[in-house]
Amino acid sequence: MVRSEERMKGCLKFILVGLLLVGGAKPSAADFVRTVSLDFEREVIQKDKKEKLTGKIFYLSPLRTIVKIEGPIRQWIIYEKNEMTIYYPEDKAAFHMIFQYSVSLPFFLAFLRGLKEDFGLSEMGYSLLKYEKKNSRLISVWVPPKKAKNIFGEATLEYQEDKLVRQEIKDPQGNVSNISVYSNHVSFGTSSFPMEIRTTYASTSPGSTEVVKFKNAQFNADLPSEIVVFKIPPDVKVREVQW
Amino acid sequence: MSKKGFSVLQKSVCLFLTLALVAIPTLASIQTNQQPTDYIQGAMDGDLAAKGDPLWLVGGLLCGLLAVLYCYMQSPTPPAITLVGKSQDYVLGYTEGYKKKKGRNALYAWIGWGSWVVVYLVVILPSVDTN
Numbered sequence A: 001m002v003r004s005e006e007r008m009k010g011c012l013k014f015i016l017v018g019l020l021l022v023g024g025a026k027p028s029a030a031d032f033v034r035t036v037s038l039d040f041e042r043e044v045i046q047k048d049k050k051e052k053l054t055g056k057i058f059y060l061s062p063l064r065t066i067v068k069i070e071g072p073i074r075q076w077i078i079y080e081k082n083e084m085t086i087y088y089p090e091d092k093a094a095f096h097m098i099f100q101y102s103v104s105l106p107f108f109l110a111f112l113r114g115l116k117e118d119f120g121l122s123e124m125g126y127s128l129l130k131y132e133k134k135n136s137r138l139i140s141v142w143v144p145p146k147k148a149k150n151i152f153g154e155a156t157l158e159y160q161e162d163k164l165v166r167q168e169i170k171d172p173q174g175n176v177s178n179i180s181v182y183s184n185h186v187s188f189g190t191s192s193f194p195m196e197i198r199t200t201y202a203s204t205s206p207g208s209t210e211v212v213k214f215k216n217a218q219f220n221a222d223l224p225s226e227i228v229v230f231k232i233p234p235d236v237k238v239r240e241v242q243w
Numbered sequence B: 001m002s003k004k005g006f007s008v009l010q011k012s013v014c015l016f017l018t019l020a021l022v023a024i025p026t027l028a029s030i031q032t033n034q035q036p037t038d039y040i041q042g043a044m045d046g047d048l049a050a051k052g053d054p055l056w057l058v059g060g061l062l063c064g065l066l067a068v069l070y071c072y073m074q075s076p077t078p079p080a081i082t083l084v085g086k087s088q089d090y091v092l093g094y095t096e097g098y099k100k101k102k103g104r105n106a107l108y109a110w111i112g113w114g115s116w117v118v119v120y121l122v123v124i125l126p127s128v129d130t131n
Helices: A002-025 A108-116 B003-034 B036-050 B055-061 B066-073 B089-096 B100-127
Strands: A035-046 A047-059 A064-071 A075-080 A083-088 A093-098 A127-134 A137-143 A155-160 A161-169 A176-188 A191-201 A208-218 A236-240
Touching: A035 A108, A047 A108, A093 B089, A108 A208, A161 B089, A236 B066, B036 B089, B036 B100, B055 B066, B055 B089, B055 B100, B066 B100, B089 B100
Parallel strands: A093 A236
Antiparallel strands: A035 A047, A035 A208, A047 A064, A064 A075, A075 A083, A083 A093, A127 A137, A137 A155, A155 A161, A161 A176, A176 A191, A191 A208
């Protein structure tokens, strides 16, 4: 009985490693997603305060994202590599900022990570520590790269039927920092994208919850020409922000 | 100066001081009230987010003036999501408030380096055998 169990475990490991290797050999979903457009509604609830944000997101691979905020204020935000421009069309004013790292809308990045096999963790230098199957879920635990162990903690991913359903991030001290639950997935090619992301922040903003709902997601559709060639009008006063 | 003249002068000075005591706070309040609420909120949030990083203490302790110099050369940046959906006045206030972060990090680095200097002068140097 013990020998057959050991053989089964060995087989399972072999199959899983094999799937990972085969999975790695397939072309990445990121290779054939050129554009994404979708509507979003984001609500942040913190103690007795609620903040709501609605708008549209347009993504042009690989590094340009344009966000059209429709409420509570009309605003355009253009993310390109490590630059962010905030444009107020009604006030004819804009701010241009340069960051130390590549920037984008965090909840949209969480949506886009459906393009990556392991949610993009290996690209960030994370290593797989362990994996297990619990009920119908595949749970994998990842550890950060050595140079970032003082900044980041473990990350745990839970997949159900090849869809990421839960993510838990810990701080370097091992305390849970935030938990995200992904639901209402839509498929494009071999990837699944969550249309609802619910995140609870434990250590950074105790008691705060962010709920993001997406709709009307379109992949590789032609984007409006005003988005493709978007430029701040020349009569707009652009203020350069120096940090 | 006659007694009457001096009394008039006293009264004038008293009146002037009284008016000044009333006028200065009123003027100050008008100036504050002219600053948009969003700007003030943004400045407060930026200031709160600009708290210095105590790790620079260690940097100053270990790397000395190099850490202080590096502190002034690099530019800390806030989370990009903070400014999404916020008014122009809020963004202006926030960017002003956040600028203090570099100085606060530098202060930690200075303290770290200063601590090393004190330890050196008080503990290490006296124990060095000059013979």
